[in-house]
Every structure is written in C-alpha cells, then in structure tokens.
Amino acid sequence: MNNTAIEVWLVEDDDDVRQTLLQTLQLSDLPARGFSRAEQALQSLTPEAPVVVLSDVRMPGMDGLALLKQLQARDAELPVLLLTGHGDIPMAVAAIHQGAQDFFEKPFEPEQLLRSLRRAIDKRALVLENRRLRRQLADSRGQTLLLGQTxxxxxxxxxxxxxxxxxxxxxxxxxxxxxxxxxxxxxxxxxxxxxxxxxxxxxxxxxxxxxxxxxxxxxxxxxxxxxxxxxxxxxxxxxxxxxxxxxxxxxxxxxxxxxxxxxxxxxxxxxxxxxxxxxxxxxxxxxxxxxxxxxxxxxxxxxxxxxxxxxxxPPLRERRADIPLLFLHFIEQAKERYHRDVPPPDAALIQQLLNRDWPGNVRELRHHAEQYVLGVLPSAPSAPDLTLPQHLFRLEQQLILAAMKQAEDNVALAAERLGIPRKTLYDKLARYKHTNGAEL
The missing domain is CATH 3.40.50.300 (P-loop containing nucleotide triphosphate hydrolases)
Known part of the structure; x- marks a missing residue:
C-alpha cells in the first residue's frame, strides 16, 4: 500500500490544540482528520482502516488509555501514539508496555512527533500490504499454479x-x-x-x-x-x-x-x-x-x-511487482515444510528484494524465502562506519536503558543513579524510542 494513503487520526478534546496539530500535520504532507472525543474515532473506525491514531490521554468520557485498549482489541497491529500534558512517567511506561507505539509529553518537539508518525505510517502500510498479499494468496490457491498480478x-x-x-x-x-x-x-x-x-x-x-x-x-x-x-x-x-x-x-x-x-x-x-x-x-x-x-x-x-x-x-526482473506476493507464498510453503513460524518480512527486506536482478529468477527467490524462514538469509551490506556523534549517542542510549532496567523502570531511581534530572531522563528516553524503537 502507498504510504500516502495512510491517514493520521488526531483525537484531542482541546479545539485550539487540535486545530494547531492538524495544521502542522497537513503542512508536513501528512493527511489528517480530527476528533474531539475518543468515542467518535471508534465509531468511525472500519476493519483494516488505513490510519494511525494520535490521541491525547486526559479527555472527558473515554480517555486515551481506554481508547488504546479498545483499538488494540479491534486491531492489535494498529499504531497508536499518545499525548499528555501532565508529565505522568508511570503512565508513559504503562502505555508503551500496553502496546502504544510512542508517548509524548506536551510541549513536545514537532519534528520528533512527525518522525514518529512517519514510522507509524510506514509500519501500518506494511501491515496492510502483507494482509492484502495473504488474502490474494488465499484467493489464488486452487485456481492457478502461476502467481502474479503483472x-x-x-x-x-x-x-x-x-x-x-x-x-x-x-x-x-x-x-x-x-x-x-x-x-x-x-x-x-x-x-x-x-x-x-x-x-x-x-x-x-x-x-x-x-x-x-x-x-x-x-x-x-x-x-x-x-x-x-x-x-x-x-x-x-x-x-x-x-x-x-x-x-x-x-x-x-x-x-x-x-x-x-x-x-x-x-x-x-x-x-x-x-x-x-x-x-x-x-x-x-x-x-x-x-x-x-x-x-x-x-x-x-x-x-x-x-x-x-x-x-x-518473463524473467523475474521484468515482473518485479510480483516479487512480494511470490516471496510471501514461498515463505508460507517453507514455514510448513520446516515447521517454523516467522514474522512477515519488513519493508526494508522487500525493498532489497525489489532492487535485485535475480539471475536465478523465481527459483532463486524461493531459495531466499527458505533462508529467511531458517534464519540464514545473508545480511544486507553493512552501513558506513558511524560518526563520533552517532557512537556517543548509542553509548549514551545503552547506559540509560541499562540504568532503567536495573531500576525496574523507576525513572526517579534511574535518574539519581545517572546523576541527571528526571525531566532530562524522560526526554532522552522519548528520543531513543523515536530513533530506534528501543523498549522503555
């Protein structure tokens, strides 16, 4: 699915905040729709809706955490991001553990929010595309031995x-x-x-x-x-x-x-x-x-x-649009053959497959799918060496996440051990979550 087809649903009871955020999203080329109450968003949600949800936590009626629970019950793979103006660290940790993709404290840095939303949109697009391919696979079984749409x-x-x-x-x-x-x-x-x-x-x-x-x-x-x-x-x-x-x-x-x-x-x-x-x-x-x-x-x-x-x-390089469907089909066959269960391929892997020339054609693609299921698929070329700031960022991240683990997610205790203010620690935790998807 094209990422531009994914819409951001903003659930915010404050009219001024909602309008400001909607304008920010639209100026950043992110399609968006606003709701003043969580109940309205739930009523509008259809199965497999091409949306991600950005919701305030403190709202009259159904609050953001209750909305998160309802959304998770309907579609466990629907990305939900939460906003709060109250600095409730335990709530943030609980929300992430309950399945929220991210959590922001007002006032937040707009660029951080936009980056996190774009990651959520990419994730939703991939989930919906994998579901579409699985349906197509199911529909095609028994009809033809030749898979493809090209x-x-x-x-x-x-x-x-x-x-x-x-x-x-x-x-x-x-x-x-x-x-x-x-x-x-x-x-x-x-x-x-x-x-x-x-x-x-x-x-x-x-x-x-x-x-x-x-x-x-x-x-x-x-x-x-x-x-x-x-x-x-x-x-x-x-x-x-x-x-x-x-x-x-x-x-x-x-x-x-x-x-x-x-x-x-x-x-x-x-x-x-x-x-x-x-x-x-x-x-x-x-x-x-x-x-x-x-x-x-x-x-x-x-x-x-x-x-x-x-x-x-035709050779596979002349029917590249069929590669995701074929790869998913071969994965399903390999899972059954080797009695393995693996997650669906991510967007980065699919892009790598689309970029290859495939001299061995469909047979070579089948071998790649078997290697994926067996966990021996060759890695992509390694990224260039990290710069000094990137090395320092990763080192700081490792130290802070280790402190959080030792403190059993007690932010005050972790901040004391690290010798930094609680607010600084929370800001850094949020930044690491945005950058790498690290767990709190």
Whole structure:
C-alpha cells in the first residue's frame, strides 16, 4: 500500500490544540482528520482502516488509555501514539508496555512527533500490504499454479486457459528458474486428461540410456533386459509429457520423437511393433531453437512440429511487482515444510528484494524465502562506519536503558543513579524510542 494513503487520526478534546496539530500535520504532507472525543474515532473506525491514531490521554468520557485498549482489541497491529500534558512517567511506561507505539509529553518537539508518525505510517502500510498479499494468496490457491498480478503473467494465464483443453503441442520459452515446469503443470491441470504428467529433463539423461528411458525396451534389447521396459512416453499415455531442456535431446533420437508427435506412436528399443500413445507433448527450452536448428544442433522439422503454440515466460526482473506476493507464498510453503513460524518480512527486506536482478529468477527467490524462514538469509551490506556523534549517542542510549532496567523502570531511581534530572531522563528516553524503537 502507498504510504500516502495512510491517514493520521488526531483525537484531542482541546479545539485550539487540535486545530494547531492538524495544521502542522497537513503542512508536513501528512493527511489528517480530527476528533474531539475518543468515542467518535471508534465509531468511525472500519476493519483494516488505513490510519494511525494520535490521541491525547486526559479527555472527558473515554480517555486515551481506554481508547488504546479498545483499538488494540479491534486491531492489535494498529499504531497508536499518545499525548499528555501532565508529565505522568508511570503512565508513559504503562502505555508503551500496553502496546502504544510512542508517548509524548506536551510541549513536545514537532519534528520528533512527525518522525514518529512517519514510522507509524510506514509500519501500518506494511501491515496492510502483507494482509492484502495473504488474502490474494488465499484467493489464488486452487485456481492457478502461476502467481502474479503483472500484465505478463495475466496474459500468460489467459493463453494457458485458451489452449489447456486442446491437444496442441506447446513450446515454453524462458530463462533458467522462471517456472517453466509450473506452466506445464498448469496446462496439464487444465487439460482434463486423466493420465499422468511425466516430466523429463533431457539434459540430465545420459545419452547411453536416453532411448530406453524415453521409448522403453523389449526383452533382450540389451544386456540385462529380461522383460519389457515401459519408457517415459508410454507412462504419459492419456496424460502429458513434459520435455524440459529439450535442446539436450540427442540428435539421433530427435527423429523418433518427431514420429511420436506426427503419428502418436513409438517403437520400443529392440522392437518392431508400433505402440500407440496418446500423450500431449509440452517442451521447454532456455535457448533459441531456431538458431540451434540453423546451426545443425537441433532438427528443424522437430522444432516446427513442437512450435505449434509458444508460451514465453518473463524473467523475474521484468515482473518485479510480483516479487512480494511470490516471496510471501514461498515463505508460507517453507514455514510448513520446516515447521517454523516467522514474522512477515519488513519493508526494508522487500525493498532489497525489489532492487535485485535475480539471475536465478523465481527459483532463486524461493531459495531466499527458505533462508529467511531458517534464519540464514545473508545480511544486507553493512552501513558506513558511524560518526563520533552517532557512537556517543548509542553509548549514551545503552547506559540509560541499562540504568532503567536495573531500576525496574523507576525513572526517579534511574535518574539519581545517572546523576541527571528526571525531566532530562524522560526526554532522552522519548528520543531513543523515536530513533530506534528501543523498549522503555
């Protein structure tokens, strides 16, 4: 979801404060809507509303903490930020522990508030986008094996729907890892054929056994064959034969495959009898077969017989908009396979995925999803070395948060141990929360 679609809902009973804050938000290009009472905001809230809530604590009727509780009950992932003019430190700590994203004491620094609101907006946009993708995944299951919303994938699905229930031979073109076998499975799934989908990688089969593996063999055809052997093509009778990397098929056997295509029949190795076979042939390649034919590396007549219908699969870099949906789908598969539960990917990771070129295409993306679930996904390039002020800021933060932990969130005791005023400590705690999301 586009972050500009997220609106800030300001709940503030003081008319002057509310109008001033609304003006500040609007001048900062943050869409905002004001409410004078918490009850009004609750009545206006719809499920999965694209909003973040900024509320005063001390208000007549329902106060900010009660509003926080109600909002958390409706949507635990809805960001809520609270304002108070009373310097109530225990209340601030309690609110953060109850789920408030941030807490500000009036008067506050506008830039700090705006930074925190923008982080809340980013978080809300990511949550809603992940929910949308999950719904889309649920809707797509059982309908197609090809996930995606891009025009290329939509067109490919339409082409598959148009030809799936025919007997036409199909040639699938695409780089390694683009999902050519998924296209073959989609064609078989939509064909209505009762037989099997038999997949063969032509490059992986050694030439010495290619003929017997594909066409079968009669007893005595070669040493060790004492009974009839049924080949891959016959196993696909009544179904679909998928020939992946067909450019790897030996030239001397391409004529026999051409006969299968032309006559729907084959001869087993060592036999003379024609065996009828009703198998739909789907082939796939990552090379230019027409150029290979011109170079004498592939039979031209077989190429033209296969090339009745051509389906071209785009590389992942040309359908980047599908990456979040695919990644989430692969995460769900990996969670089930490895019995792991992991949080959804954050915006930074999704952006990294969108920026990659993916030479291994969808297969490489699937491996990344598995690494994410297993907790071994390689880290992004490290950030540049910190400046001295940044190092000092982090050191101060660590010391103060350690003091708060030792004092069990007692601000007065922590401030005394650190030798700083309570007000200074609270200001620093708020600043650390805004900067890094550190827990109080």
């Amino acid at each position: 025009p290329q994938i939509e067109q490919l699905r339409r082409q598959i729907d148009n030809i799936a229930d025919t007997s036409a031979s199909v040639l699938i073109l695409g780089e390694t890892g683009t999902g050519k076998e998924m296209v073959a499975r989609s064609l078989h799934q939509g064909s209505g054929r009762k037989g099997n989908l038999v997949a063969v990688n032509c490059t992986a089969l050694p030439e010495s056994i290619f003929e017997s593996e594909m066409f079968g063999a009669e007893p005595g055809a070669y040493t060790g064959v004492n009974k009839r052997r049924i080949g891959k093509i016959e196993h696909a009778d009544g179904g679909t034969l998928f020939l992946d990397e067909i450019e790897g098929m030996p030239l001397n056997l391409q004529a026999k495959m051409l006969r299968v295509l032309q006559e729907s029949a084959l001869e087993r190795l060592g036999g003379n009898k024609l065996v009828k076979v009703d198998a739909r042939i789907v082939a796939a390649t990552k090379v230019d077969l027409q150029r290979a034919s011109a170079a004498g590396l592939f039979r031209a007549d077989l190429y033209f017989r296969l090339n009745v219908v051509t389906l071209a699969l």
